[in-house]
Amino acid sequence: MLHHLINDCLVTVKHENFKTCDQSGFCKRNRLYADTALKSSKWESPYHLERSTIKFNDGILTGIVNKNIINTDQKIRLPLKVAFYESGVARVTVDEEQRQKGQIELRHDAKIRKERYNEAEQWAIVGGTTVSTGAAIDKDSEKGTTKIKYGPESRFDAIIRHSPLGIEFKRDGVTQVKFNERGLLNVEHWRKKIKKKEEPKAEGEEGQTGDAAVVAESDKEAAEDESTWWEESFGGNTDTKPRGPEAVALDISFPGYEYTYGLAEHTSPLALKETRGQKEANKYDDPYRMYNADVFEYEIDSPMTLYGNIPFLQAHKKDSTVGVFWLNGAETWIDVTKSKTSANPLSLGITGETTTNTHWISESGLLDVFVFLGPTPQDVIGAYTELTGTQQLPQHFSIASHQCRWNYVTDEDVKDVDRKFDKNRIPYDVIWLDIEYTDGKKYFTWDSMTFPDPLGMQKQLDEHERKLVYIIDPHIKNEGGYNVVDELKSKDHAVKNKDGNIYEGWCWPGSSHWVDCFSPAARKWWTSLFKYSKFIGTAKNSWLWNDMNEPSVFNGPETTMPKDNIHHGGWEHRDIHNINGMTFINATYDALLARDKEEEKHNVRPFILTRSFFAGSQRLGAMWTGDNQAEWSHLEASIPMVLSMGISGFPFAGADIGGFFGNPDKELLTRWYQAGIWYPFMRAHAHIDTRRREPYLAGEPYTEIIAQAIRLRYSLLPAWYTAFHESHVTGAPIVRPNYYMFPGDEKGFGIDDQLYLGSSGLLAKPVTKADQPGTPVYLGDKEKYYDYFDFWTYQGPGDVALSSPLETIPLLMRGGHIIPRRDRPRRSSGLMKYDPLTLVVVLGESGDAEGTLYLDDGETFDYQEGAYLHRQFKHLGSTSTLMSEDLATPGKKTKEYLKTMEKVRVEKIIVVGAPAAWKGKTEVEVSEEQGGKSAAARKVPLDFHDKEEGKAAWAVVRDPAVQVGSGWKISFA
Amino acid sequence: MKRVVAALVALEYAAQATAASRPRGVGPEFAKFYEGSNTFTCISNPKVNIPFSRVNDDYCDCPDGSDEPGTAACAHLSPLSPHTPADSAASSSVNTTAALPGFYCKNKGHIPSYVPFTNVNDGICDYELCCDGSEEWEGIVKCKDRCDEIGKEWRKHDEARQKAAGNALRKRNELVKEAARLRQQVKDRIQTLGTEIQGSELKVKDLEKELSETQRKEAGKVVSSSGGSKGGKLGQLVEIGRRRTDELRTQLTSVRGDLLASRSRLEKLEEVLSKFHEEYNPNFNDEGVKRAVKAWEDYIASYGVGSTPNSANERDLEEILKEDKENGLDWDNYSEEEEDETAVLYSFTNYLPPTLRDWVDSKLRDLRQTLIDNGILASSPSGSANESKKVTDARNRLDTAKKDLEDHRNNLKDSTEDLGKDFGPDDVFRALKGVCVETDSGEYTYELCFLEKTNQKPKKGGGHTNMGTFTRIEKIVVDEELPSNGKGLGSGERYAMKHENGQHCWNGPNRSTTVILACSEENEIWKIFEEEKCVYRMEVGTPAVCERRKSNGGDSKGKDEL
Structure with missing residues (x-):
């Protein structure tokens, strides 16, 4: 009985709490x-x-x-x-x-x-x-x-x-x-409603004839x-x-x-x-x-x-x-x-x-x-x-690695974790604070005992371009002397109960009220709370996590609000329930924009993570799949869930790496990181009762393997950001299932355990089962695919077998694509801003390949005024030339931005599946336009490696040193 | 540290001749590899030769990265980075371990040091490692040379640290002295105990003699006094026995009734709590509820749920409570039989089912004791029922003497063992035993009592939680950054005190604490951290572990004085 009780309460949803x-x-x-x-x-x-x-x-x-x-x-x-x-x-x-x-x-x-x-x-x-x-x-x-x-x-x-x-x-x-x-x-x-007599009759029944x-x-x-x-x-x-x-x-x-x-x-x-x-x-x-x-x-x-x-x-x-x-x-x-x-x-x-x-x-x-x-x-x-609406183009940091835990318990704890990542040379960008940072679960306050110096903490993070994300939920603690709840009540911004009084329910803080973000006045008020002068202790590098916005009400029916609650405009909660979560992050989004205006550096894109969402939430931030468990089955389920979000217009999605509840063993944690680097939203998170599991604690060989996975994510950030941009423009998924990639390939329609990263041609098959030294990957078309790590060549269509010992991530490159990378490991993605790029040109059946690269300042809305670069790289097999063409529509800030990127060059071009004809070649010719004119052609070295048993031939163009923002052409002929 | 500095400075001078031509980022110890003019040979891949112009051209040519001592171009050559065949110009079979430790910052005015290649030209001034700002030469950010001020600050701190270290060493010496004194105390005690044991042994011998004398003298009296009235007394005894057994049975019945009632209440209560534990909303952050759940979980962890009664005992109890006759004890049969009176009371157990016998025996004793303690039954003299007072007194004196002897022997054993125990180098921790220090962290105060235990005390009040009892001293390797005030573990081997078997954690282990020690002027807890559920790590400063600075350079005179 006891055994039963312990096990079951750890793994089973309480069905009786939710309606069939x-x-x-x-x-x-x-x-x-x-x-x-x-x-x-x-x-x-x-x-x-x-x-x-x-x-x-x-x-x-x-x-x-x-x-x-x-x-x-x-x-x-x-x-x-x-x-x-x-x-x-x-x-x-x-x-x-x-x-x-x-x-x-x-x-x-x-x-x-x-x-x-x-x-x-x-x-x-x-x-x-x-x-x-x-x-x-x-x-x-x-x-x-x-x-x-x-x-x-x-x-x-x-x-x-x-x-x-x-x-x-x-x-x-x-x-x-x-x-x-x-x-x-x-x-x-x-x-x-007809008062029932003896035999209840539905209205409309009377006077019926035979x-x-x-x-x-x-x-x-x-x-x-x-x-x-x-x-x-x-x-x-x-x-x-x-x-x-x-x-x-x-x-x-x-x-x-x-x-x-x-x-x-x-x-x-x-x-x-x-x-x-x-x-x-x-x-x-x-x-x-x-x-x-x-x-x-x-x-x-x-x-x-x-x-x-x-x-x-x-x-x-x-x-x-x-x-x-x-x-x-x-x-x-x-x-x-x-x-x-x-x-x-x-x-x-x-x-x-x-x-x-x-x-x-x-x-x-x-x-x-x-x-x-x-x-x-x-x-x-x-x-x-x-x-x-399409996916918000998020700030660049938010597509890098996030480190979260319920809870980092003190500001010193946060700083310590931050230092340990550096000490262990594992990059990360964002550290998170769950509800315990508050004074008694009163949002917009700090626990002065555990977070005596929040600004000092954020300053340390900022030194390496890192960010803090803190949580603010929609339930406001019902406690005397708490100015936020006082204002909420006096200004009448709260959701009402069926009798028209302020609704009271229970959540983290105990008795609480809920801000009604359907009300324009309430949203305006909400906006004021985030000002740096109002929520003292928050700095420019702090961003937001909105949780519990379903809304979660612990003592409510189905853990949410009664349907006969009343919102602004006299609408019942029944009518708007699924929209509620979106209105909350919408209010926070506006608040972050407003917070920002008083700064020198205005115009910064808000970052918000939400748990609840509706059609349209993608315009405002990212989502995660909530409180999963440290079980292989949950790792496995995360792939189709993230894919499903992708084809539903809200692709900035991820699951808690490691699993929220429970303690993952080291293999599971390692595999979860290897899978998690393929979530558009990549965050590790853990429940308060779990053991610490920051990647550097795993010990060898796990820490090293996890570090490799995270660094792989970082090196591919140019491809990720380009995929985010594509999604922002067209609504396309960021990670894509087979049916989307190959709508004519019926065998692939049911496949949901592998994914393609944007239009990059990268095909990843995360290992989601224990002890799996080999993994089949399905190829949806008749094309060459190359192993990312050793250039082993596979021929589609159909299943191919990849070896997948723990240290390996099954990852293929589809022929015909050009993948942009940044190979220099840095402490955070912000520090990679001016690093040179590597282009991986993956030649397929036709010998042609193409790919795109989108870059901007990664922070502001200036991209809307042309402050970005958008290049298309094309390799033509027939002429053996690779060129970079402009896809951008210039705006008034284009020039200024491109000037900042002047020194950013392409340092290396790797051609996978290089034609045998290049054998013996030692040079290629580079021509580049500079200031609108073509500069004189230069010769740069080419290093050709012939194919060997199963592995493709490859060649490296040594430091072509072309500007990433300019047009250029490289001739291999 | 100073000696390292001195060594580096020396190298610096030695290399000065070539410093001008040394490529950016090359440390003096690697200067010799960069002396060529036309070609450069990769340090660990001598087969790879490249034009010297490719050194520091921000492109990684050497498989070991040695051609880029001054850029981040080879920073990806690391076991922490994903590998592909095209990482470096060479094929995958060669050694790709990075040949250089990092970018060499001269840090003139301070201590030269290496900064990781990943940090070169990343737009951040890494003043902690590179006070001259030379690693940001590309100009993404301007890092002015701050070595003067940082060096000055460092020397100031270093002086303070030295001073503190000196004080700490003095304190350690005091501790060592104290330890020696305590050790001598133990030794003295051992000697004293030796003498006392000898005395006690003699005393025991004497008293043994006295007792046997007394017994001999008194023996006759006892026999005659019990001779005459045997039959009648037995009859009476049987009657008393019967009454007492009835009485006992009645008592037992009522005690059992209470037991059953309590048990069913307990079950009900546990059921309520189980249900509560199962159904409470774990998202619900009611402190009261959380505390109750926690307490319940601790309770289950310690006792389990549904205390299944010992069914054999239950059955036996049933048996006992039956009438004596059903138990095979017919008092009437015994009323006239000639038997040793006292034996009767106990020998009825012979008639009980064998499984029951021992249990009844022990229960009866317990019950009897309980009844005596509660004044229900009168105490009967120990030993033979009719022993004379003189014999009893003599026996008592002997027992006392024996006990004294035993105590002395135990003390001797303890003290001897104590001398053999590991109290660290120079026996120094002996002086700290029982010394307690505490620190506030969040909502708790944490306490360490050296060589005894660690404790967690809620500031809001409530019970202490034992985080482990001292078990042993170990050595572990740590690698932490040392804060400028020196109050931290630093890197290297450190003494660690293991505390185990603290209060049990729900769904987890018994609490345990590793106390890691580093040199400090005072005994103080620097940091307390829950490494994983209910496994704590305490970083503690104490003069006890201070060591003479071997690298104290020119300061040897002061050192000797300590």
Whole structure:
């Protein structure tokens, strides 16, 4: 018993603390609705678009959808809007007229809004909503449908079936996405609570006549279960639901698509699993859930919700990707099922195709869906990030190595760790402070006993260009004499409870209140708290960690706020729950910008790490996967999780290296570092009860192996920063899964344990199992790949075997790429700023190669005014020349910046897979343009190494000494 | 240190002739490798020859990095960096261990030193190693020569350190003297004890004689006094026995009742706490709850949960509580039998199940003792029931004398052992035994009592936590930076006192502390650190470990005086 107790409390999530679909009224109702609909062959969806109301103006179609109430003449009017954007995105929005017009009664005299929540877009959407001028109604629409042609070259069709309502999206005449194909559309309209007499009757039932159809009976059945309409209790908390049932649900089918990805963040594999089945069949029995929550000791391979959620899904099949974005901030569940359509039995040899069906269910708010028709993964992600924004281009330090622990207990402790990294010659950039630095968990204060000299601490860090990140959470300690809570209360910036009083709950400090960042005034106030003059002891090199912003409330239902809490504007917490975390970091982001203005060196990009997030959070900072465990299984799960964040528009993601809970053994810690250097956000973190595990404590050979891994990350920072920039511009993932890289390679669609770094051609396969001397790597195309460390040559496609003893990181370079590096080890990334570059030119099948390099000051927004350099390097096999071309768009700060980079040169060019023809060659010719003119050509030495048993030939250009910011050409011919 | 300085200075002079031509960053001891003019031969790869113009051209040519003594170009030649075949110009089979220790800073006015190549031209003035700022020659940052001021400061500190070291050494001498005195004390004690033991042995012999005399004299009386009334007395005894057994049974029943009740309450309580421990929200930072959880965890760690009763004892107890007859003890059968009276009480155990016998025997003794202690039963004289007072007195005197002898012998053993124990060099730690020092760190005060224990005391009050009891002295190698005030471990071999078996940690080991000692004027705790869960490291200064500075250079006269 004791044994059981100890073990279990270390590894198992407390399932009873979190709802299953069955325990979540609206999910249960809609699943039942689906069961009813799918059971009956005669099911007809009761939603009908009234033909006469259809209007199409300036790329927007509007109309009224009538929801027929079974066995009555009553019709619920649901305004429909279908917008077609210039980007080729279609958006379908369904509202409810009665609520829209405020013609409903709120129960319990609740002081809340009557409308369905319609402000999600104010938080999530930042662009891409220019309506299309080219979209037009096609005159050839079939009877009973309205067909709109839109998108690039009008290759897309949206065919709106009027009765029952259904929408079919086609690309090049082929159906890609279908709405309400299975009839699961459900908008729970407002109704008055009828006092029950003996036999409870759902409203709408009265006056029914005898001609009830089967359909009606079924619907009655589905709609009749009133038990969860008015009130729901869970874990000792009762939700008063003043607006009654108000869910929205829709089925979205992807005919011919077997693979779906997205719905981050979950611990499931990258390719989504079916959710209506059994574990044995490798299916889940609950839908993917999205309800941001602090899930203590979460389990892996589960559709349970986690800290953040992005309701964006992609469906993928050979050479085609499409997607949908379900813009809703309320609790949401998504069922995923697959159906096989058997091929026409007469056409032998053609196998049936698999269709993925999804069923989206949200508790409240608008039904608001964006449809992306691809056809490439990048088209879909690009369109999604055009809407919600791309990844913030972070400060350079933040893509280097972070060292965190709950807690570095004193300022001396921090300084000691800082010195020890230097002493052991292990680079790092950022050290973190968890909650213990505060005076009694009162944010914006220091514990004077343990942190008597915070500025001295930050000064020491700054001496080596290092940063401090400290934590600030949204719960404010409810304690007399604490000025922050006094102001929060007196200025009325806190979240309210259902009665309109300041909500009180428990978190780290004990009794607390929560700042309501939906309120502009509260955000403005929040901004003031971060001023250096206000939070004394913070310096310019300090940045932020926002944790617990789901929000985590220890004594709240499902460890969060009651849904009937009230936010600014009279919106219920129910409506905005998933958006809440984003509003908090948004406020902090603004605060950091404001904090900065008073300085000489203004205009610095904020750095914030968040645990909770929503669509759009990527614009503001980085995320991590929360409180994982020091187990191999968690290391393994971190790869698909980080990949999933990448394809969900929020690629600046990572998991705690070493695992938060528990003590990793040295092999696990070492492997975790070797894997962690491939997380875009690379941070080691540990729970307060764990043993210290800074890399220099591991002892040999572990410390040396870990140092090599970290130094590898540092040497590849130019490639990383370039990948971050690409993501910032296009929304592309920073680390990429196989399906994204090779959308036509069906064998790679399910692969989620290896990753490509940006467009660099680097393919890493982290070892995530104990004692693994060999590791297979999957190559998705017919191309040469070279081992990074010894130039061993592999030929794709298919699996190849790499040896992977502990000291080795399986890492390949794909032919055809040019990888920028900085090989000089430094103490921090800031000290590498003016170091020369090494270019690794990896020649593949064609003999051509290309790569890009993006650099800027790594700190400010000056890059927006042209203060950056962006080069494209190209090697042409046919002419044996390598050149550097400008990709930048000059701005007013371009010149000034390039001047600072004048001395930064390319010190070395390594050509892997060098042609045999270069044998015997000892020189290459370098020509460079200087000040807009070509300088005289120079000869520099070339050192050629012939291939030897399995290893590629390689050559080194010795110190071409060309400026990294200028144009140049090297001829190997 | 000074001698190193002197040596370097000497080299500096020696190399002065070539200093002008020595490439940037080359230390005098490597100057000879850089004397060529046209070609340079890599230091550990003599097969690799490069034009001399490639020395310090900011490109790494030599596999051992020796061509770049003044730049960071070869900084990646390190076992800490990832390796690829193209790291240096040579193929992978050659020796790539860096040939040079770093960038040589002349530091005129202070001590020359090497700064790691990774720090060359990185935009940071590494004044700690390179006070002349020469490692930042590229101009990313201007590092002016601060050797005058740093050297001056260093010499000032060094003087203070020397002075402190002198004082410390004097104190150590005092400690050594004190230790010697204490040692002599022990020796004296041993001698005294020897004499005392001899005396005691004689005394014991005498008393043994006295006792046997007395016994002989008194023997007759005892026999006659017990002869006459045997039968009647036995009858009475049986009756008393029966009553007492009944009484005992009743007592036992009630004690057992209490036991069971307590146990079930304990179980209930443990269940409540278990549940509490399982269900409390660990994210919830309620100090009260945390303390309770902690206390519960400590409790489980020490006692386990659900104290499973000894089922054999339980069964036996059941047995005992049955009527005597069922236990095979029929008092009536004994009422007239002729047996030694006292034996009867105990011999009833012969009728008990064998497994039970020992236990009942011991329990009965305990119970009897308890009853006596509580005044329920009267004490009966020890030894034979009817021993005369004179014999008893004689026996008592003998026992006392024997005990004295035993004590003396033990003391002698302890003292002799003590002399053999390791008290460090010159027996010096002997003088520190029991001396306590403490320091505040965060919310605790930490205490070290030399050769005894380490303690953690919460400032807010509450119980002390034992962090380990002294077990032994060891030597360990440390490598720490020495702060300018000299209060730190520095680098090298140090004495370490191991403290083990402190209070148990939940889900962890018993607390233990390694106290690492370095020379200091005073006994003081410099730093306390939890290296891993419940394993502490204390860095402590004490004059006891000070050593004469072998590298004291010209200061030998002062040294001799100490």
